Amino acid sequence: MIGRSIPRLDGREKVAGATRYAADLAVPGLLHARLVLSPYAHARIGRIDPAGALGVPGVVAVLAAADLPIRAGGDARFNEPLAREEAVFAGQPLAIVVAESEAAAADAVAEMLVEYELLPAAIDVEAAMRPDAPAVRRLTGELDTSLRAAHGGGGHAGEGAVSGPDETGEPPPEALSPNVIERIEHVSSDVDAALASADLVVRRSARTGWVYQAYLEPQVAIAAPEPSGGLTVWSSTQGVFYTQKELAKLFGLPAGSIRVVSTPMGGAFGAKAMVVEPLAVGAALHLRRPVRLELTRLEDFAATNPVSACRIELAIGARRDGAFLGLEARVVSDYGAFAENGAVAMTCDLLGGVYRWPAHRVTGHGVLTNRVGTGYYRGPGAPPAAFALETAIDELAEALGLDPVELRLRNLVAPGDLKLDGTPWEPIGAREVLEALGRHPLWRERGALPPGEGVGLAIGVWPGANAPASSLCRFDGDGTFTLVTGLADMTGASTTFAAIAAETIGVPIESVHVVFGDSASAPYTPYSGGSVITYSVGPAVRAAAEDARRQVLAVAAEELEIDARDLVIADGAVRPRGSPERGIALGDLATRIHSGDAGQPPVVGRGGAAVSRLSPAVSGDLAHVRVDAETGRVEVLRLVAAQDVGRALNPALIDGQLAGGAAQGIGWALLEELVHDEAGALASGSFLDYAVPMVERVPPIETVLVEVPSAEGPYGAKGVGEAPVIPVGAAVANAVAAATGVRPDALPITPPRLWSALRERVAAAARVAAR
Template sequence: MIGTARRRRDGEAKVRGATRFVGDMPAHGLLHARPVLAAEAHARIIGIDTEAARAQPGVVAVLTHADLPLAGGSGRAAEPLAREEIVWAGQPVALVIAESEAAAEDGAALVDVDTEWLEPVLDLDAALADGAPPARISARAGDDDSAADAHGGGGDEARGGDGDHGGAAASPNIAVRQRLQAGDVEAGLAAADHVVRGRFRTSWVHQAYLEPQSTLAWVEPDGTLVVHSSTQGAFMTRQGLANTFGLAMEKVRVQAAPLGGAFGGKLMIAEPLAAAAALVLRRPVRIVFSRTEEFSAGNPAPGQLLELELGATADGALTAIRGRVVGDRGGLGDMGVEALSALLSAGPYRWPAHDLTALGVTTNRVSPGAYRAPGAPPAAFAVETLLDELADELDLDPIELRLKNVLVAGDKGLDGQEIKVFGARECLERVREHPLYAQRHTLPADEGVGLALGFWPGGLEPAGAICKLDSDGRLTVVTAAADMSGIENAFIAIAAEAFGLPEEQVRVVTGDTGSAPYGGVAGGSKVTYTYGRAVERAAEEAKQRLLDVAASELEIAPEDLEVADGEVRPLGAPGRAVAIADLAAKVYTFAGRHRPIEGYGSTAQVSRAPGAAAHLSHVKVDRETGEVRLLAHVIAQDVGRALNPALVEGQMHGGTAQGIGWALLEELAHTDEGQLQGGTFAEYALPSTDQVPPIETLLVEVPAPDGPFGAKGVGEPPVCGVPAAIANGIAAATDIRLGVLPMTPARVWAELQSATVV
C-alpha cells in the first residue's frame, strides 16, 4: 500500500459537510462570545464602560481583564484581555457573552473604551532606533513588576550587545537577543574572493486558514474545564490553560477538533478567552473569530528584517556568513521566530564560519505566531537571493554553486548535530535535469527561470499511540493528534502496513488529553515522523498479540505465521489461513483466554529528518505594470518515503501556492496610526487560481532512517524556497533584485523605473 496514491479518507466527510468543526458542535445552554477590539495601536486604558452593553437584551456578561480568573503564565495567554495598556490596534479589551451571536455582537458595539493615546511603534526600523519610544510602558504578565520597562525582556544579557550589525542596544524595544556563532567570520570574509551583502524586509503574513479560531469550553460539575478546540496541540493547550488559570492538569481536558486549516496558527489564541468566560459564568461558551478578528487579533507570521553578508572563494567555496535577523514580536508576543530564522538564514550549507544574531523586537502590532516553516521563507529569500548574486559574480552555475556547498549526510548542521541523511543534493540534481533549467537561457525577453533551495530542519516531540483490533477485525488507531492536513491517512497507511490489514479496515480516533496517549503539537513537519513511528510500533505490538492468538488457536509457533490481506497464514500452509476477524471474535468474550489484540507504541526521536525542496520558477514580468506572472513552477522535494504520493503532492502544491502568496501578494498592511488596512478575504490578497501556475512535483525519496517506512514530514519544506525562486526568476528576467516581500506590481514597477533611470 505504501507508495501508491490513494484518495483521502477524510475527504468525503469534509466535502459533504459532515465533519463537525467546533463551530458546528451543538451544546446545550450555549453562550456566544464576541471580543471588543482596541481601536488604537498604543494607549493607556482609562476606563471601560460596559453598562450599555450589559443592558442589551441577551447579553449575559461583559468581561474585562479584572474579571478573569488568571493565575499566572506569561505572554498573550496570560493576558487574554488588555490589562492597563493597549499594545496593538485589534487587541481584545473586553469580551461580551450573550445568548446569541447577534446579541453578543450588538453588545460588543456598545462597549465604550476610554483611553489615553500613547505613541505607537509600528515599524522595526523605528523600534530599533536609538531613543525610540517604548512600545509598552507597563510590565507584562509574567515579567518582574519592579521595572516599568521590564517589557524589554532579556535583561542584561539581551541588552549587552556584541556591537555588531547596527547596534540598537539603546532601544527599549529589544525583547530578546540571541547570537549563533562559530569560526572566524572576519577572516572568512577577508579570505573570500567575492562578498555579497543584502538587506531584506518581509511583511506580516496571515495563515489564512478557512476555519477561524474556534473554541467551545465548559466546566463539568466536578470542576473540570473541558475545551473542544480547533487546536494543533491538545496537550500543549492543556498545559497552557492549566498555567493561565492555575488549574491542576487533570482538571483540564482538551479535545482537538477537526481543523479547517491551521498552518501553525492555532495554538492558545481563542482558548483562553472561551475558557475564562466558561470558568466565570459556569456555562458553555463558544467563540468563533470573525474574519476581521482573525486578521486583527490572530497570530500571523511576523514582519522581519534580515541583513546578511556572505563570501566565497573564486571556485565557489563558501567561506563565511554574517548577519542579523530582526523579528517583530508585536505588543504581547512571548514567542518569536527570529532565532530560528537566523539559523535558517545560513541555508543548508557548510560554512567554515558564521555569526548570526537574532533580535526579537516589541512593537505595537499583533502578537506573532507560527506559519508553515516559521521564519524559513524570509531566511531563504535572503540567503538564496545572495547565493544567486554570488553565482552571477563568480560566473558559476547556480546549482553547481549550491551543490558544492550543500550539506550531506555526515556533515554537521549549524546546531552542531550530525546529519544522518539529507536529500538536498538529490533535489538540486533533480531540477538540474529538468528541461526548464536548460531552457532558462533561451527564453523570450522579460522571462526568466529562478532557482532556489528551501530547507526545513524538522521538528521533534515525544508521542504515543494505541492500536486496537475490534471484535469485527477492524483496527483503530488512537492518538491525540488533531485531524489536519491528512494526518489520518498517514496513520492509516502506517498501521495497515505494519499490522497487515487493508487500509479500509483501519480508522483513526483523536482522543482527548484525558484518555489518549501523549503527543506533541501537530506542526513543524513532525507528525508523520514522530506520531507515525509510535503508530507503527503500536501496530507491531498489536500484531504480536494477534499472532499469539493465532498461534494458540492453530497450535503453530508465532514465528511460523504471517499476517497478510486480513488473514493470518501459517508459512508454507496458506490453506490453513484464518481470517483476522475470526480470530478477533475469539478474544472479546466472557472467559476469553486471550489478551486483547492491542498495542501501545511511543517514540522520542532524537535525530532530526531535515527536509529540502528545490524550486524552479518560470516568471514573466510586465514592464508596463510591474506585474509578475508565473508561467510554470517545478518543485523537487525530498520526502523521505511518500506514504501516499497523492497527499504528498497536495502538500507540495499547497506549500508552493502559499509561497507564491509570500512572494507576490500577501501583506497585513496598516495605517500610519497602526490600524489594520483591510480585514477580509476580499482585501487580503491570497493567491487565486489564476495566479498559481501549473506546479510540477518531483518526488525525491531519500528514506529517513528513523521514520516510519522511511517517511518524514513533508508539510513545511515546500513553502520555504518559493519567494527566493520567484525573486531569482525576476532577476533573471529583468536584472532587478527586490529586497522586499511581497514583490507587488507597484514595487516591481518602481524598481524597474529606478533601474531604467540609472
C-alpha cells in the first residue's frame, strides 16, 4: 500500500453529494441562530433593544453577552464571544437571535435596535503603533501590562518605559503604543558591520494583505444539551479535544461531560476551531434546547479569523562571490482586535529561509488594530517571509550576475546550523528541491521566452509541527479492522491512515475502516493543523496496527499450535511462513475470538506516539507568467511545484495537496485581499468582491515529489500540508520581474498596482534621459 497512488476512500461519497456535513444533521427540536454584528470598528455599546426582533413570529430569544453562562475570564476572543460594552471591530457579534427557523432568525436580526457611541479607531497598523494612537480596546491599557512585559511590547515614558540608555549602555526601545502587544527580536553578531562590509546590499519593502481562507463550507456548529446534564457538539472543527477542553474551561463544565464530534469539513485550512462553537453552546445551555449556528458567507467574511496583513523592511548583504553576510529586517503584523495567532513570531523565525546568515537582526511587532481578529491559514506567517526574502535574493542574483539557483545553493544551511531563533536546523531537502527545479526544462529554457513573459523561482520552508497522539485498532467480527482516531478528517487522512494500518498488518486497504473525530469514543489526538496529521498521528496509527497484529498472531499461534514468530498475515489469513496450505482465515479467527471459543479477549490494538523532532518541509516553485503591459494583468501560464515529502505514502494525495496549495498561492499572489475602508468597515465581504482563482486562472500545475525520508515520520513521511502555498507568491513576483524589469513589492499583484509600477518605471527612465 505504501508508495501507491490510492484514490481517496471517501471520494465517491463526496463527488456524489452524499457526504453529510454539520449543517445537514437533523436534530429533534433544533433551533436556528443568527448573529447581530457591529457595523462600527470601535464603539461603546449602549442600549440593545430586542423588542422588534422578539415580535417576529417564531423567534424564541435574543441573547446578549450577559445571557451566556460563561465562567472563564481572560483575553482570548472566545472568552467573550459576544461583545459586552465595547465593539472593537466592524463585524463583531453583539447578540445572537434564536428562532424556530432560519428565516425567522434572519428577519429578526433586521429588526434589532442597538445604540452606539462611536470611539476613536486605530485602523492603519503603523499609526496604531504610535504612542498617541487610540487604544484598540479600552481594556488594553489595563490587561496588557503583564502581556506587554512578557513579550517586550509597547509602552511609553509615561507608562514606565525606559527613556534613556539602560545600564548596559544600549539605546532604549522605541516608544510604542500599548496596542503593540508582542515584540520579537532575533540578533546574532554585528549585522551593521556585516552589511557595511558587503560588496552589495539589497534593500526591499514587502507587504502582504489580509487573506480569507475561502473554504466552501461556512463555519457551523450544533450544540445539544443532554438530559443527563452533558452536552453534544457537532462541528466542522479541526480540533476535537482542543474544542472540548476550551469549551469546558469557558463554561465551567467537566471536559468529560462535553462530547465533541468533528463532522466532515468542506475546507478549513487552519481557520476552524472555537469560532462558532462558544456561541452555539452558550445559546443551547441558556435555552436548554439544541441550537445550530451556521454563518452566512457575509458573517463568515466579517466575523471569523482571516490572515493578518504583514509589512516587512528587509536588507541583505553579500560578497561578490555570492556568500551571504548579513540580514536585517523589521516585521509588523496587523493582528486586528484580538491576538490569537502569533504570526509575527513565525514570520520572524522564517525570514532567514533555508540559508546561512553569519549576522542577523530581525525585529517584529504584533499590533492590535480595530479590524477583525486574525487566525491561521496554511503555513501561517510563512508566505510573507518567503515573499520578502526570495524576491530580495533574486534581486541580489541579478546584481551579482549569478544564476538564482546557484546563488541559493551556495548559501544553504546544513544540519546543525542555527536558525534565526537560535535553534539548530534538522536535516532538510532544500538542496534536492532546488536541484530538481534547476534541472527542469522550464527553468533551463527561460531565456527563449517572448517579450512580456518570464519565469521566476522561489523556495519556502515550513518548520513542521509535532504533538503527542494515540490511536486504537480493533479486530472486528468479520475479520476486518477498525481504526479509531480523534483526529478531524482532513486532507484524505482516512485513506492515508487506512494504508498505514493495512501495510502494517498485512491486509488490503479495503479491510481497514477508519472512524474519526468523536471525543466520546476516540483516544486523544491533537489539533489537525501545522502538518501534524501524517507526521505526528501516523506513528500512533502504525503503533496501534502493530499491536493489533501482534495480538492477532498470538491468538492464531494458540489455534495453530505454532510460534507466533513463524506466522504471517497474507491473503486474508494467518499462515505459517512457507506453508501457505495451512492457516486460519481472519474471518474465522475473529468468529472464534468473539464467540469465546478461542478463550482470548477481543483484540484492540493500542498505540501512542510522541514524535520528538521536527522534520521541516521545503517546497519550491517555478512560475511562468505573461504580463499585459497595457493593463498590468498577470496571467500564470504554467506552474511547477516541487516539495520534499519525506516519503510519498500516497503520491496521488500528495499531488492534490501540492496542486491545491499552488492554486491558493496564486490567489495570494494575484487576487486575494480583504479590503477595509477608512472607517474599518469590510468592503469585500462576498465572493463578488473578494476574488479567488477560478478554473480559468489556475494554469496546468506540474508536481515534483522529492523524497528525503524523515527518521521520525511513518515510513519516512513528512508533513506536506503547509509548505505548498508558501513560495508561490514570491515565484510569481520574480517571474513578473523577469518579464517586465519591475519588482512587485506587495501581494496581491493586482493590475492597478502593477500598471502604476510600470508607468513609474517609464517615467523614471524618461527623467534620467532628460538630464
